[in-house]
Amino acid sequence: MTNINPVKINSKETAQKFLDSFDTYLFDCDGVLWLGKHLLPHVKETLEFLTKSGKQLIFVTNNSTKSRAAYCKKFASFGIEVTQDQIFSSAYASAVYVRDFLKLEPGKDKVWVCGEAGISDELSLMGFKSLGGTDPRLDERFDAEKSPFLTNGLDPSVRCVVAGLDTKINYHRLAISLQYLQQPQVHFVGTNIDPTFPQKGHIFPGAGSVIASLACCAGREPVYCGKPNKNMLDTIVSAKKLDVARCCMIGDRLNTDVRFGVDGGLGGTLLVLTGIETEDRALEQNSDHPRPKFYANKLGDIYELLGGH
Amino acid sequence: MTNINPVKINSKETAQKFLDSFDTYLFDCDGVLWLGKHLLPHVKETLEFLTKSGKQLIFVTNNSTKSRAAYCKKFASFGIEVTQDQIFSSAYASAVYVRDFLKLEPGKDKVWVCGEAGISDELSLMGFKSLGGTDPRLDERFDAEKSPFLTNGLDPSVRCVVAGLDTKINYHRLAISLQYLQQPQVHFVGTNIDPTFPQKGHIFPGAGSVIASLACCAGREPVYCGKPNKNMLDTIVSAKKLDVARCCMIGDRLNTDVRFGVDGGLGGTLLVLTGIETEDRALEQNSDHPRPKFYANKLGDIYELLGGH
Structure with missing residues (x-):
């Protein structure tokens, strides 16, 4: 639990600060990018804007029902181009654990x-x-x-x-x-x-x-093996050789996504309110879960606040 | 956990002491009377001997898949005559709880x-x-x-x-x-x-x-509602107006049957070794589970030791 109040991304200044603070963004998928089969507003534009700004994008999902290859197809169905090596699922992390840790x-x-x-x-x-x-x-x-x-x-x-x-x-x-x-x-x-x-x-x-x-x-x-367990982060950091201090985890759950970022020592976390959490929950000090560094109504706000440039 | 060592029923004297200590015996069924479809040795004779000795017999099972009426049929299939009011199942205790406690x-x-x-x-x-x-x-x-x-x-x-x-x-x-x-x-x-x-x-x-x-x-x-929860015992004591000090719970599990008897303040407990427990477990002092007052290799030993009279 951090004592610094979460910053709401609701202005050009807060959005720019968010952009300048990190080189790599790790995204939870369901509840952040889409809800089931529905892409959330301005998600595609935000991802394109971040890529154009030189950021590395990694997608981290606890959904174990699909392989990474099947996940790429899901992105493609929304017109978003993502390669398999950008995707880390709990199923993949479990297979890595079986091979590399259980040997x-x-x-x-x-x-x-x-x-x-x-x-x-x-x-x-x-x-x-x-x-x-x-x-x-x-x-x-x-x-x-x-x-x-x-x-x-x-x-x-x-x-x-x-x-x-x-x-x-x-x-x-x-x-x-x-x-x-x-x-x-x-x-x-x-x-x-x-x-x-x-x-x-x-x-x-x-x-x-x-x-x-x-x-x-x-x-x-x-x-x-999935979020918030460190096995997932170890798999990603080792594969991508990441500087964790310049990484930000973006998710819709305090207890998995934000905890994952905080426990893993990432430079920051962003909670979006398009999933199961509310603004009150984002702001409350509660020993049950950590607080995010940033929060926003939706991921698309990044593009809406900065993408007009 | 009691500090008095459990008494093994393996002689006429220990069996007689067990008989004299109680007026009512509460039996777990599976693992005590039968294993699946197989009646254990001298169970029928032991139940008849106890009834002839003026004891009250009550059958207490955590099996919620059958009604009490269906349980009577199971007893009858082994040639044992039992009436529905002698049977208390976790399904019945749950229904009583819904009616009498939840109102x-x-x-x-x-x-x-x-x-x-x-x-x-x-x-x-x-x-x-x-x-x-x-x-x-x-x-x-x-x-x-x-x-x-x-x-x-x-x-x-x-x-x-x-x-x-x-x-x-x-x-x-x-x-x-x-x-x-x-x-x-x-x-x-x-x-x-x-x-x-x-x-x-x-x-x-x-x-x-x-x-x-x-x-x-x-x-x-x-x-x-089932063993070892007190809801089950409350249901039985209230229906049968029992003097708990003269009751003995007989079962094959320390953590449900023996705990049920000990937590309920019954006069005694008997662990039989025809189910999942061993003699070592019966004797060990372990904060995980209480110890029984008596234990026996099988329920039928009561008849084998005393029934010859």
Whole structure:
């Protein structure tokens, strides 16, 4: 928690100060750039303006359901050109963690996935075979005497369970994931802690909610790879050789995005109010979450205040 | 935690002491009387012996998937005659809690169930209309734009969510339960905390694991009604007008059954080793769980040691 009051970006001067303070901007995506399938106003123009101003743009998302390649397509669908090496997702960070920190061997060690295609796609790109995930046999109602994942025995090559958001989560997936988690030598990795995510005017259960169920029955906690965990930042800083003091994290959540920037020692943070937070929350001093250095009604305000030049 | 060493029932003298100490025995069922579909040795004979000795027998189960009526049938399938008023399940205790503690009105207030038939059956017997539960429309894959539970709007009569074990749990059930739990006026009741349950040589996710997922995304904890929560004991003591000092809880879990007896101030507890606990665990002094007053390899030892008379 910082004692300096967050600066609202609502004038040419505050926007210019924001621009001069950083070389690299790390963006959360959903709630900052778009809401579901709707691009927020002047986002495209702001990103173009920052690029023209010589800034480096990096996109950091806790969404583990899509691979980075699939994320590029999402940007392209909004007419925004982004390359895969600008994107860091919790699924990718989890795969990096499995390879570089757990030192599992591609081609030999396998991973049980309790989550969507983004996780297995990223693991596959690194040469890891994954089991579970979107396997349609897991869509069948669970029966301990019929599940092929039990009747054929557990795969002894599985060395890790990676769990994340899965909108096809069911008892079958939970039960088999638990069988692997009961083996003490099997590592437990969670993509991200977000308990919920907003969609179409509703709040739905997020990765954290799926992982909480597994953590409860397995009696142990995972290592988390997404924001605000430092594993995510370590992955980015190492890949991009960043000067953290000249980096700014831009997000719509105090407890993940702003915390990520503050805990990671970044030069600054910007909270935008197009997601789940309010101006009151941005300004309040609360030991539950850190305060941002800057906040703005929306990301597009940067362009609206400066882009006219 | 008590400092008196647990007494092992392994002689006529220790068994007689156990018999003389209590008038009422409260039995956990799974792991004590049976394992899944298999009755444990000399259980029927022990129950008959206790009844002939003038003891009152009460059956207390955290299994919320079956109603008390369905439980009677399970006893009958083993040739054991038990009446419904001898059975207290976490589903029944939850329904009593909804009626007597939350004071919801049957016929007016409704309950959203995230769990199996035992919960809605018990609520229905009290006149409460429940929604969700085993409704087959919840078996469909969740789609925010198609789910009838969203497109038709939430039911404003729902005043409580009761959650328990559901082996058909899926994202659809979690997502709709969360919509109700986001309303602060909707109460949140959990049948029981057990994180797992044993079945056919495996350990599977229990009620606690399902509830943990909801608690995480809803950002709040439920009131639990099953063992070891006092709500369950209050329900039994009030219905049966028991002298707790002359009651003994018999179970296979230190953290639910023995804790239930100790926290409830019962005269004693008996841990049987036919479930998930070991003799070492029964004897160890550990701040994580209380110690039992008595323990035995199996319930049938009572009959084997005394029934020959």
